[in-house]
Amino acid sequence: xxxxxxxxxxxxxxxxxxxxxxxxxxxxxxxxxxxxxxxxxxxxxxxxxxxxxxxxxxxxxxxxxxxxxxxx
Amino acid sequence: xxxxxxxxxxxxxxxxxxxxxxxxxxxxxxxxxxxxxxxxxxxxxxxxxxxxxxxxxxxxxxxxxxxxxxxx
Amino acid sequence: xxxxxxxxxxxxxxxxxxxxxxxxxxxxxxxxxxxxxxxxxxxxxxxxxxxxxxxxxxxxxxxxxxxxxxxx
Amino acid sequence: xxxxxxxxxxxxxxxxxxxxxxxxxxxxxxxxxxxxxxxxxxxxxxxxxxxxxxxxxxxxxxxxxxxxxxxx
Amino acid sequence: xxxxxxxxxxxxxxxxxxxxxxxxxxxxxxxxxxxxxxxxxxxxxxxxxxxxxxxxxxxxxxxxxxxxxxxx
Amino acid sequence: xxxxxxxxxxxxxxxxxxxxxxxxxxxxxxxxxxxxxxxxxxxxxxxxxxxxxxxxxxxxxxxxxxxxxxxx
Amino acid sequence: xxxxxxxxxxxxxxxxxxxxxxxxxxxxxxxxxxxxxxxxxxxxxxxxxxxxxxxxxxxxxxxxxxxxxxxx
Numbered sequence: 001x002x003x004x005x006x007x008x009x010x011x012x013x014x015x016x017x018x019x020x021x022x023x024x025x026x027x028x029x030x031x032x033x034x035x036x037x038x039x040x041x042x043x044x045x046x047x048x049x050x051x052x053x054x055x056x057x058x059x060x061x062x063x064x065x066x067x068x069x070x071x072x
Numbered sequence: 073x074x075x076x077x078x079x080x081x082x083x084x085x086x087x088x089x090x091x092x093x094x095x096x097x098x099x100x101x102x103x104x105x106x107x108x109x110x111x112x113x114x115x116x117x118x119x120x121x122x123x124x125x126x127x128x129x130x131x132x133x134x135x136x137x138x139x140x141x142x143x144x
Numbered sequence: 145x146x147x148x149x150x151x152x153x154x155x156x157x158x159x160x161x162x163x164x165x166x167x168x169x170x171x172x173x174x175x176x177x178x179x180x181x182x183x184x185x186x187x188x189x190x191x192x193x194x195x196x197x198x199x200x201x202x203x204x205x206x207x208x209x210x211x212x213x214x215x216x
Numbered sequence: 217x218x219x220x221x222x223x224x225x226x227x228x229x230x231x232x233x234x235x236x237x238x239x240x241x242x243x244x245x246x247x248x249x250x251x252x253x254x255x256x257x258x259x260x261x262x263x264x265x266x267x268x269x270x271x272x273x274x275x276x277x278x279x280x281x282x283x284x285x286x287x288x
Numbered sequence: 289x290x291x292x293x294x295x296x297x298x299x300x301x302x303x304x305x306x307x308x309x310x311x312x313x314x315x316x317x318x319x320x321x322x323x324x325x326x327x328x329x330x331x332x333x334x335x336x337x338x339x340x341x342x343x344x345x346x347x348x349x350x351x352x353x354x355x356x357x358x359x360x
Numbered sequence: 361x362x363x364x365x366x367x368x369x370x371x372x373x374x375x376x377x378x379x380x381x382x383x384x385x386x387x388x389x390x391x392x393x394x395x396x397x398x399x400x401x402x403x404x405x406x407x408x409x410x411x412x413x414x415x416x417x418x419x420x421x422x423x424x425x426x427x428x429x430x431x432x
Numbered sequence: 433x434x435x436x437x438x439x440x441x442x443x444x445x446x447x448x449x450x451x452x453x454x455x456x457x458x459x460x461x462x463x464x465x466x467x468x469x470x471x472x473x474x475x476x477x478x479x480x481x482x483x484x485x486x487x488x489x490x491x492x493x494x495x496x497x498x499x500x501x502x503x504x
Contacts, residue, residue, distance in 0.1 A: 002103040004110035004132045012433050013114050014080075020499065021094070021137070022453070031434040037110075037134065038436035038468060038469075044502075060436045060501040065453070067092065069132040073156050074175040076182035076204045093166070093209070109182075109206065139164065141204040142188075145228050146247040148254035148276050165238070165281070177288065182253075211236065213276040214260075217300050217318040220326035220348045236354070237310070253326075253350060283308065285348040288330075289372050290391040292398035292420050309382070309425070325398075325422060355380060357420040358404075361444050362463040364470035364492045381497070397470075397494065427452060428475070428478075430494040 007032050008069065014043070017070040018061065023049040028059065037063030080105050080141065087144040088113070092137050093123040100131065109135030152213065158196050160185070162205065167193040172203065181207030189191040224249050224285065232239030232257070236281050239265040243274040244275065296321050296357065303360040304329070308353050311337040316347065325351030368393050368429065375432040376401070380425050383409040388419065397423030440465050442473065444482030448473070449502040450493065455481040458493065 011030050018026040018039070028041030044056040084101050090098040090111070100113030116128040155174050162170040162183070172185030188200040227246050234242040234255070244257030260272040299318050306314040306327070316329030332344040378386040378399070388401030404416040417431050441485050450458040450471070460473030476488040 002112045004104065004106055004112050007104075007112050007130070007132055014074075020116075022455075022499070023094075024499075026500070030437065034436055040434045040436050040439050046500075051468070056502045058439070058503045060439055060503070062495070062498055062500070063134070064136075064496075065499045066125055067094070067137045068128070068134070068434075069100070070128045071130045071132070074184045076178055079176075079202070080185050080206055086213075093165075132201050135206070136208075138174065138206055139166070139168075139209045140170070140206070142198070142200045143202045143204070146256045148248065148256050149249075151256050151274070167238075168284045180288055181268050206276070208280075210278055211238070212242070212262075212278070213239075214270070214272045215274045215276070218327050218328045220320065220322050223320075223328050223348055232295070239310075279350070280352075282350055283310070283312075283353045284314070284334075284344070284350070286344045287346045287348070290400045292392065292394050292400050294390075295400050295418070295420055312381075327428070332418075351422070352424075354422055355382070355384075355425045356416070356422070358416045359418045359420070363473045364464065364466050366501050367464075367472050367490070367492055383454075423494070424496075426494055427454070427456075427497045428458070428488070428494070429492045430476075430488045431492070 005035070005037075007071070008037065008039075011069075013063075015072040017072060019070075020065050021067055021068045022065070023031045026056075026059065026061065028056075037066060037069075039063065039066075073121075078108075079143070080109065080111075083141075083143045090133065091139045091142075093112065093139055094137070096129075098131065098133065100128075105135075107134040109124070109138060109141075127144060149179070149181075151215070152181065152183075155213075155215045159216040160206075161216060163211045163214075164207070164209050165211055170198075170200075170203065170205065177207075181210060183207065196214075221253075223225070223287070224253065224255075227285075227287045233286040233288060234277065235283045235286075237283055238281070242272075242275065242277065244272075249279075253282060253285075255279065255282075291316075293323070293325075295309075295359070296325065299357075299359045306349065307355045307357040307358075309355055314344075314347065314349065317360070324352060324359075325352075325354060327351065332356075365395070365397075365432070367398075368397065371429075371431045377430040377432060378421065379427045379430075381427055383427065384427070386416075386419065386421065388416075393423075397429075399425060399426075437467070437469075440469065440471075443501075443503045444499045447504040448490070449504060451502075452497050454497070454501055458488075458491065460488075460491065465495075469498060469501075471495065472497075 014065040028044030044059045100116030103112040116131045172188030176182040188203045244260030247256040260275045316332030319328040331348045388404030391400040404419045460476030463472040477492045
């Protein structure tokens, strides 16, 4: 059995792809997370629903906006 | 009587199909879950409302975005 | 006086019809529920807003997506 | 001064009309309620925003979907 | 300094106009309120966004649907 | 370092401009606030997204509907 | 490992770019934040989804409306 929080903590240092509630996708290297699944990403790229991408660098993300986290 | 959390825990190792609030469907093997119904899926396929599917592999899913969980 | 949770617990084993927030209707036999009105249904049929139905079998439903529960 | 919960409890046995967040109107005889304003209605009629009505009989309603409760 | 809850309690017996999240406006005499800003109104008139008004009489209103309360 | 609640309390007596979730803008003199960022405004003007303005006088505003508060 | 709240506190005095749930972008100098990720910004510029910008000066922002925070 793999607990969600445990997998998230184990994924620090790896690249993750986050699907947000508004359809955006954020890809970056996971630097840390907390109990609310707030996360810190580095070298982040945001892709909007129309496919437009922008580089965001260092990002704090609120967990309440996250639908799913794919570990690459 | 079958409690929801008990059925979820008992379903670890089985394939589940999740309906998300935004209409997406995620199918994968349930690896674990917590008290908020956050889940870990492996060998996950996401199907968007337009039928487009993508392979996601290992996914952490936030329970707050889940409408229903079908146990296959 | 009939308390909502008491009626829900008393309805285990009966068929219920659930109206979800997104307009879907789920019909099935109630197997159990918890304090958040999460429910387990068996022999479930989901009817989308366009009338399309699909069989879901065993379903865990999150109470936060439920508008109303009709006891048949 | 009339407290909301007190009026709700005093209204058991009376007909009420509930406006839901999605615009539906539920009318029925209030059988009970709890601290979250979850309610039990009997002899319930649901009227959709397009005016279409359906009989629902015994209904458990989640308070979080209710906008207002008119006591008839 | 005027605290929101204090002003609400002081407004009992006065007419108030409530703007709801869905754009409706409810006007009535405030009879009482609780810590969640649930309210009881008497002699209530509801005005929909299209300007259509209906008389509702005695109304229990859930605070979570209220945007703002104007004290007349 | 300036804490959000501290700045809000310090702004009592000043004019503020509130952006609400539904796009409305409320401008008025801040009379008080509480821990949920519920606020009391006096001499309030509401401007809808279509630019239409109306005078509201004394207003209790629920903090959960507020996006941002500009201190003038 | 970098915790989200720790990075936020460390970013006081730096310029940040906030993506809000409604698509607006707020850019300003972070003056402070609290446990709910409410923030105080100075020299703030708001850019709407249609690209229209307005100067807001000193702003209190509710964390519940924030999707992500880019540290510049």
